[in-house]
Amino acid sequence: xxxxxxxxxxxxxxxxxxxxxxxxxxxxxxxxxxxxxxxxxxxxxxxxxxxxxxxxxxxxxxxxxxxxxxxxxxxxxxxxxxxxxxxxxxxxxxxxxxxxxxxxxxxxxxxxxxxxxxxxxxxxxxxxxxxxxxxxxxxxxxxxxxxxxxxxxxxxxxxxxxxxxxxxxxxxxxxxxxxxxxxxxxxxxxxxxxxxxxxxxxxxxxxxxxxxxxxxxxxxxxxxxxxxxxxxxxxxxxxxxxxxxxxxxxxxxxxxxxxxxxxxxxxxxxxxxxxxxxxxxxxxxxxxxxxxxxxxxxxxxxxxxxxxxxxxxxxxxxxxxxxxxxxxxxxxxxxxxxxxxxxxxxxxxxxxxx
Amino acid sequence: xxxxxxxxxxxxxxxxxxxxxxxxxxxxxxxxxxxxxxxxxxxxxxxxxxxxxxxxxxxxxxxxxxxxxxxxxxxxxxxxxxxxxxxxxxxxxxxxxxxxxxxxxxxxxxxxxxxxxxxxxxxxxxxxxxxxxxxxxxxxxxxxxxxxxxxxxxxxxxxxxxxxxxxxxxxxxxxxxxxxxxxxxxxxxxxxxxxxxxxxxxxxxxxxxxxxxxxxxxxxxxxxxxxxxxxxxxxxxxxxxxxxxxxxxxxxxxxxxxxxxxxxxxxxxxxxxxxxxxxxxxxxxxxxxxxxxxxxxxxxxxxxxxxxxxxxxxxxxxxxxxxxxxxxxxxxxxxxxxxxxxxxxxxxxxxxxxxxxxxxxxxxxxxxxxxxxxxxxxxxxxxxxxxxxxxxxxxxxxxxxxxxxxxxxxxxxxxxxxxxxxxxxxxxxxxxxxxxxxxxxxxxxxxxxxxxxxxxxxxxxxxxxxxxxxxxxxxxxxxxxxxxxxxxxxxxxxxxxxxxxxxxxxxxxxxxxxxxxxxxxxxxxxxxxxxxxxxxxxxxxxxxxxxxxxxxxxxxxxxxxxxxxxxxxxxxxxxxxxxxxxxxxxxxxxxxxxxx
Numbered sequence: 036x037x038x039x040x041x042x043x044x045x046x047x048x049x050x051x052x053x054x055x056x057x058x059x060x061x062x063x064x065x066x067x068x069x070x071x072x073x074x075x076x077x078x079x080x081x082x083x084x085x086x087x088x089x090x091x092x093x094x095x096x097x098x099x100x101x102x103x104x105x106x107x108x109x110x111x112x113x114x115x116x117x118x119x120x121x122x123x124x125x126x127x128x129x130x131x132x133x134x135x136x137x138x139x140x141x142x143x144x145x146x147x148x149x150x151x152x153x154x155x156x157x158x159x160x161x162x163x164x165x166x167x168x169x170x171x172x173x174x175x176x177x178x179x180x181x182x183x184x185x186x187x188x189x190x191x192x193x194x195x196x197x198x199x200x201x202x203x204x205x206x207x208x209x210x211x212x213x214x215x216x217x218x219x220x221x222x223x224x225x226x227x228x229x230x231x232x233x234x235x236x237x238x239x240x241x242x243x244x245x246x247x248x249x250x251x252x253x254x255x256x257x258x259x260x261x262x263x264x265x266x267x268x269x270x271x272x273x274x275x276x277x278x279x280x281x282x283x284x285x286x287x288x289x290x291x292x293x294x295x296x297x298x299x300x301x302x303x304x305x306x307x308x309x310x311x312x313x314x315x316x317x318x319x320x321x322x323x324x325x326x327x328x329x330x331x332x333x334x335x336x337x338x339x340x341x342x343x344x345x346x347x348x349x350x351x352x353x354x355x356x357x358x359x360x361x362x363x364x365x366x367x368x369x370x371x372x373x374x375x376x377x378x379x380x381x382x383x384x385x386x387x388x389x
Numbered sequence: 390x391x392x393x394x395x396x397x398x399x400x401x402x403x404x405x406x407x408x409x410x411x412x413x414x415x416x417x418x419x420x421x422x423x424x425x426x427x428x429x430x431x432x433x434x435x436x437x438x439x440x441x442x443x444x445x446x447x448x449x450x451x452x453x454x455x456x457x458x459x460x461x462x463x464x465x466x467x468x469x470x471x472x473x474x475x476x477x478x479x480x481x482x483x484x485x486x487x488x489x490x491x492x493x494x495x496x497x498x499x500x501x502x503x504x505x506x507x508x509x510x511x512x513x514x515x516x517x518x519x520x521x522x523x524x525x526x527x528x529x530x531x532x533x534x535x536x537x538x539x540x541x542x543x544x545x546x547x548x549x550x551x552x553x554x555x556x557x558x559x560x561x562x563x564x565x566x567x568x569x570x571x572x573x574x575x576x577x578x579x580x581x582x583x584x585x586x587x588x589x590x591x592x593x594x595x596x597x598x599x600x601x602x603x604x605x606x607x608x609x610x611x612x613x614x615x616x617x618x619x620x621x622x623x624x625x626x627x628x629x630x631x632x633x634x635x636x637x638x639x640x641x642x643x644x645x646x647x648x649x650x651x652x653x654x655x656x657x658x659x660x661x662x663x664x665x666x667x668x669x670x671x672x673x674x675x676x677x678x679x680x681x682x683x684x685x686x687x688x689x690x691x692x693x694x695x696x697x698x699x700x701x702x703x704x705x706x707x708x709x710x711x712x713x714x715x716x717x718x719x720x721x722x723x724x725x726x727x728x729x730x731x732x733x734x735x736x737x738x739x740x741x742x743x744x745x746x747x748x749x750x751x752x753x754x755x756x757x758x759x760x761x762x763x764x765x766x767x768x769x770x771x772x773x774x775x776x777x778x779x780x781x782x783x784x785x786x787x788x789x790x791x792x793x794x795x796x797x798x799x800x801x802x803x804x805x806x807x808x809x810x811x812x813x814x815x816x817x818x819x820x821x822x823x824x825x826x827x828x829x830x831x832x833x834x835x836x837x838x839x840x841x842x843x844x845x846x847x848x849x850x851x852x853x854x855x856x857x858x859x860x861x862x863x864x865x866x867x868x869x870x871x872x873x874x875x876x877x878x879x880x881x882x883x884x885x886x887x888x889x890x891x892x893x894x895x896x897x898x899x900x901x902x903x904x905x906x907x908x909x910x911x912x913x914x915x916x917x918x919x920x921x922x923x924x925x926x927x928x929x930x931x932x933x934x935x936x937x938x939x940x941x942x943x944x945x946x947x948x949x950x951x952x953x954x955x956x957x958x959x960x961x962x963x964x965x966x967x968x969x970x971x972x973x974x975x976x977x978x979x980x981x982x983x984x985x
Contacts, residue, residue, distance in 0.1 A: 083566055092442050094966045095416045096465020096616040102509075103602040103615070110598045118566040123413045127517045127573030129955055130409040136572055157441075160761050161772050164785075166439035167418055168410050169774035198444060198462040205443035227465060227616055230602075269638070282621060282873035288630040290638015312614040316606050316647070319613035323639070324626035327458060327619075335459070339452040 070243075083115070084241055085140055085148040087179055088122035091172045092165050092199050092208050093154025097189040098124045100227035104234040105314035112234055116241050117149075134168055137175075141182045149240065150183035152176065152193045156214060157206035164206040173214060180215045185246055187221050187236065188212065191329060194222040194253075201335035212253065219246055222253040226329035229310050232258045252332075254304070263300035263326050266308040269293065287323060297341035298325030305330040391432075396686065396795055396932045398941050401432040406776055407948050410439070412958060414514040416466045417965025419924070421954055422777055423940055429948050434933070434940035435779045436924055436958075438786035438965050441740075441759070448914040453479045453906050454878075456914065457620045460902065463916065464966050468616040469502050469608060470895040471902070471916070477701075478902040479622050482889025488871040491624035492698035493861040494611050497648070498618065499893065500694065500854040501607035504655055506896035507800070507847040508604070508663055510962045512597035515840065518956035519670050520582060520590040523575035526559055528584035536585050540669050543661040545596065554592050578946040579953055581673045590670065593662055604655050607854070610644050624873030631865060640872075648858055656851045659844075667844040668825055671837055675826050680836030680957035682939030685716050687794050688802035689922070691724060691901060693894035694853060701892070707853055708894045709807040709815065712791055718809035724791070726890040726901055729754070732917065735788040738779065738926040747929050749790060752903040752915035753888060757787075779927065788925040788934065789917050797935040798898025798922045799961060801842040805833065818845050836939070839960040880909035895919050897962050920964045936961060 040053065058071040088098075102109040113119045119126075121136045128136065140148055157164035162171025180186060188211050191197035199208040212220050223236055236255055239247045247255040264270065272278070273292040280286060280295060294301070300308070303326050307318040319326050325341075328334040391401045402424045410420035418440040424433040448459055456479060461472035473495060480487065487495075530552035537546035561567075574580075582590070605615040611627050612618020619626050630639035692703055692710030703710040703723070711721035725731055733749030736742070742760035743750065750756060763771055764781020777783045788795075796802070807815030808830075822841055823830060832838060877883060885908060892901040898919030905913040925934035933941075939957050946953070 083564075085566070090418070092440060092966075094462050094465035096462070096468060099465050099468065099616045102513075102598065103605065105602065108599055109602075110595055113568060114561060117568075119568045120566075120571055122569060123411050124416070125513055126413050126569045126571070127522070128571060129411065129413040130951070132572040132574075132950070133411060133413055160759065163761055163772060164441045165418060166410075166420070166774070169408075169420070169769060171772055172418075174772075198447065198459055199442040201447045201459070203446065205446050206441065208442070226462065281875050282624065282626065282878065283628050283871060283875070287628040288633065288639050288870075289635025290630075291635075307614070313602065313606050313609040316609045317613050319619050321638070322609070322611060322613035322619065322627045324613055324619035324621065329617075335447075340455050340458060341452070 083118040085120050085144045086117045086122075086151055086237075087120060087137065087140055087148055087183070088124075088151040088153065089172075089176060089179060090123055091152065091154030091156050091176065091192070092206065093190070093192045093197075095124060095153070096227040097153045097192075097233070098122070100230045101189075101233050102230075103313055104230040106231060107234055107238065109230075109234070112237060116238060120148075137179060141179065145182045146184055148183055149185055149187060150179050151187040151189055152211050153189040154192045155196060155200070155208050155210055157199070157208045158214075159205070159207040176211065177214060180218055183218060185219050185221065185240070186211070186215060187223060188253075189223055189233065190228055191224050191226040191334070194224040195332040197226060198335055201333075220253055221246055221249065221255060224254060224259070224330040224332075225305060228330070229258075229306060229312060231310055232306055258306045258310075259304045259330070261304065261306075261309075263303045263305055263308045263320070267300055267320055268308065269320055293320055293323075293325040295343055296325050297339065297343055299328030299331070299334070299337075299340075299344065300326040301344055303328040303331050392931070394931050394933055396683070396938070398933055398938055399432075400933070400941075401426070402779075404432055405948065407945075407951060407954075408776065409951055409954055412955065412963075414517070414955070414959060415963040415965065416464065417963070419958070419963055419965050420777075421936075421940070421958060423951075423954065425945060425948055429945045431940050431943045431945065431954075433779075434937040435777055435783060436926070436934065436936040437777060437784045438920075438924055440965055441785040442966065445757075445914045445916065448911050450910050452880075452909070453482070453904065453911050454622045456904070456911060457622070460914075460916065461617055461620075463918070464964055465616045466964060467502060467506055467895045467897065469498055469612070469618055469620075470893050470900060472618075472620045473499055474891045474893045474895075474900050474902045474916075476620050476622050477891030477893070478889050478904045479891070479906075480889070481891055482887040482904050482906050483622075483877055483883050484887075485623050485874065485877045486699045487624045487874055488869070489698045490629060490861055490864055490869065490872050491874075492695060493857040493864070494625045494627070494872065495620075496694050496857045497854050497861075498608050498611055500850045500857070501604055501655075503850040503896050504659065504847050504854070505601055505604040506962070507843045507850075508597055508659070509601050510896070511663065511667065511840065511843065512594045514962065515956075515959045516590055516594055517573060518952065518959055519580070519674065520594070521575055521577070521580040521587050522558070522570050522573065522591055523562065524580065524582070524584045525588035525591045526555065526562065526584075528555060528588035530555055530588070533585040533588045536669070537589050541661045541665040543665075545592070551588055551592060554595075555588060558591060574950045574952045577950055577952050579677075579956075581677070582670065583673070586669060586673065590666060593666055596662065597658075600654075600658050603651055606651050607648055610648055611640070621873060623875060623878055624871075626873070628872055629865060629870040631870070645858075645862060652851065652854050652858055656855065659847050659851050664844050664848055667841055668822065671826055671841060674837055675828050675832070678828075678832055678835040678837060679943040679953070680939045680960060681834035681838070682937075682941065683795060683797040683935045684801050684805065684838065684939075685831070685834035687715070687791075687796040688713050688805045689724065689791055689796040689798050689899055690803045690806045691726075691892040691894060691899040693892070708803055709810055709812060711806050711810070712796065713806060713809060714794060718805070721806065721809055726892060726903070731792055732901075733790055733793075734917065734921075735790060735928045737788070737929045738782055739784050739787045740782050741787065749793075749928075752901075752917055753905065753913070755915050784924075784926040786921055786924050786926060788928040789921050790928055790932070793928075793930070795925065795928065795932045795934050795938075796922060798919050799839065799842075800846045800896075800898075801833065801839040802898060803894060804842040804845065814849060818848065836957045836960040843962070883909060886912075897964055898922060918964070920961075923961050924963060924965070936963070
């Protein structure tokens, strides 16, 4: 059987580079050096895992994000780490030659393939708001889920429903865990998820041969356990009460906090402020726009993206950002005091208004 | 028995029916059915959009300043273009102007998308219609190197480079796990490239996959992420601060240098790899000039890339605007999005209901009530379609028409309009390309012409990006660092009622959004998108759309492996998530339709 290691060796990757890759990958997953050794062993002995990537109602932003991955490169994932046997966006085959691959995979790799789902099934109109091979997509999805080893829900669509499920959800677009109940599902939310988070999840599974540890909502803890706000480089300005008040004002030019412009960083669990986007080039806040919370459930229905989050308990009961800002402006030492108070507070809650 | 369509095609559905579903290597879900005669020539073509999402109804009652984020999710492949169209529609409705820097930045983001989308389309969605991956295994690496060096001075072209690649490819194929190349039509008679050209193309397929992620960084720098960067009504969200306190948190010298570097790399890749490849591949297919369809008859461009901010007149737009009918390049009609007689959508053959389906409706007054039912001659059941009946309703795509005419949109349409206008930046590269291939100008009206126009446009777009980067820097140098106009940011500054339209040229063609705002909320929102034009079903008069027209009279070498169908449909770069999202503008409750 073909192994990952065989393939990359034949592709001219040296033993040294391979070991380095394992160490870097382990490090990027926050794992120690023993993990790198285990990873190397797994890659040397496991065959490439077949992956079936299906598309329901979606916009293909997840596929587009996936191919942006800088480490590992999408090319290397597809050619060396997995066997992407079905993905209607890039596969050579079409029509019945494409359908035949699904049948073959179910039979030949029963219980051994990963089903990756981008988008979601609509349930209204007998499922015919999304037709695939003349039939409702939901049927094809359930059929392929039957024999899958594990399922990855790519992005906000598969995880939560996303834009087509925003009120009033006319097609009854439904997250996949509502129609597939008997399989482990890894939710990788975001619109889209960060490229390196996507490839990080895939390589975790292929290298460790197990699913990453998930939180209560089914998201990998390694990427979704902290808020954007927790690691935001503009956080000191929040703590100091220095806020952008209007687009392109002096504070915007100085890179102050975007909380008052509607930033949802304080309530959004994702890796944007640490991993960043497109090989670490930037992330929304760095480029001047607040986080819109795209990895959170129902983020489309939590009011305008420019509405300020209310009821953040960060400033204590009596204070809000305006008052903190005024205090900070009036008394230089005030900022320090506020900062100390802020960091002591553990929880942030949101009130969904509007 | 044949039926003559008003737009000049002779349809005959008496021959054998061939179904392709799913059509892969596109965005979204598409089905194609054709009838072939006894010589396996296509005599009838039916294209069906097979998905529907309903984003406009979801927009009703929301804040117009949020609309860009919703509409951007119509498509993650042409990411950004719907958002740009949306902020333009809102600004048009509310009378909001944007600073000159915002115009330059928006143009660069849009052009970066254009270049990225065209490149990925050619190599990753379209190339396998021309390139036989398995044939590359029998190439001579030395001859491949000679071929590569004869068409370009791109450095990755040594015999050793191609030999290494070939060894890797061979072992990949021998592994038995073919991944995305599994069940392709390898060895098909319609593949015309020699093994060496195939090997070169496979090398560039992989190089382009690595490189594409660099181009989009222009969107990341200004918009924070890609796919789906951030936009702003009234300008752009990123502030400029080149040398003051806090410049590290804004567009500063380092960010500008990064943009410049990406543009330079993109110019190099497009000019040394993409354009030469299309020319080289084209030289082996210049006798296969099928697929013209509507392109030699009716084409349309809205125009885009405004030189100066806030002026959307044709004279200020880099990409050409206008309509050509019946192949008459001497007359170019102006387009008016606000004229109720010009752009109308029909639903006679779409799964929607109108009170009077013989008439079309302008997007400001559109109705979209789903009505899923198959025609009487359809085979199978409503949830297990074997064959569609094109005499009845058969698609989730509506049929938009310009003054009743089906038109083609996209890079080829833009180049034909630009060529007809005699604009040198479109005419000269086109003439040069045709001359190199040794084919007449009529060769443009083909599948190959569509693919060539896209490559030429990518080249135009990288150079235009460079232009706007220089313009942005010059403007900053002159002391203007404004990126947003907040005069009418707050709803209190808006009229009680307003309506507007915004348009762009998406990579796939002419795109427009129509909005009505009332009491600070969206009252109505309608999008008519490129693949709605190109992938449209028949209209009440029986005119066929661009996809269907393009397939007509094409011979298939092997009807069981309809490579030629994929090749021609792919040449439009279909985007089905874009084309089929329309939903009730009246907000009627979407009751479940019983299918009989």
